[in-house]
Amino acid sequence: MANQITGRIIEIGQTVQIPSKNGGSPFTKREFILDATTYDPYTGERSEYENILPLEFSGDKCAELDRFSHGEVVTVSFILQGRSWTNLNGELKRMVSIRCYKIEARSGISQPPQVAPVQQPAQQPQQYQDQQYQVPDFPPPVDANGNTKDNLPF
Numbered sequence: 001m002a003n004q005i006t007g008r009i010i011e012i013g014q015t016v017q018i019p020s021k022n023g024g025s026p027f028t029k030r031e032f033i034l035d036a037t038t039y040d041p042y043t044g045e046r047s048e049y050e051n052i053l054p055l056e057f058s059g060d061k062c063a064e065l066d067r068f069s070h071g072e073v074v075t076v077s078f079i080l081q082g083r084s085w086t087n088l089n090g091e092l093k094r095m096v097s098i099r100c101y102k103i104e105a106r107s108g109i110s111q112p113p114q115v116a117p118v119q120q121p122a123q124q125p126q127q128y129q130d131q132q133y134q135v136p137d138f139p140p141p142v143d144a145n146g147n148t149k150d151n152l153p154f
Helices: 059-067
Strands: 003-018 027-035 052-058 073-086 092-105
Touching: 003 052, 027 059, 052 059, 059 092
Parallel strands: 052 092
Antiparallel strands: 003 027, 003 073, 027 052, 073 092
């Protein structure tokens, strides 16, 4: 099962080459920032908890970001990669990277979801506005013993 996330591109960085420590070919990566903050599906309001993610492509996949620009909504497929090392002070350190391998534009999405306005009831013609409607008087509900039931707490 693939990990995927959808969001709006905030920033696209430049391709960076990191030299190899043992003289091999350099490591190439390109970072970008994705705003994956959610919106309430009913009200369209943006969540108060931001979800801003630094993601990266590596190797020949760095060119994938050339097709996209700031503000576009995309779906990204990724894997999590981590490693640990001991620094010069002898402390064990760990890091996690969100390594992307696929990015797709979300067609038709350019703004956060919009909620349709609630339709107001149509104005009744004047002839019906003047009439008083009578609510039918139904008998109160009765339980099996013939006692009147109500759901009042007092």
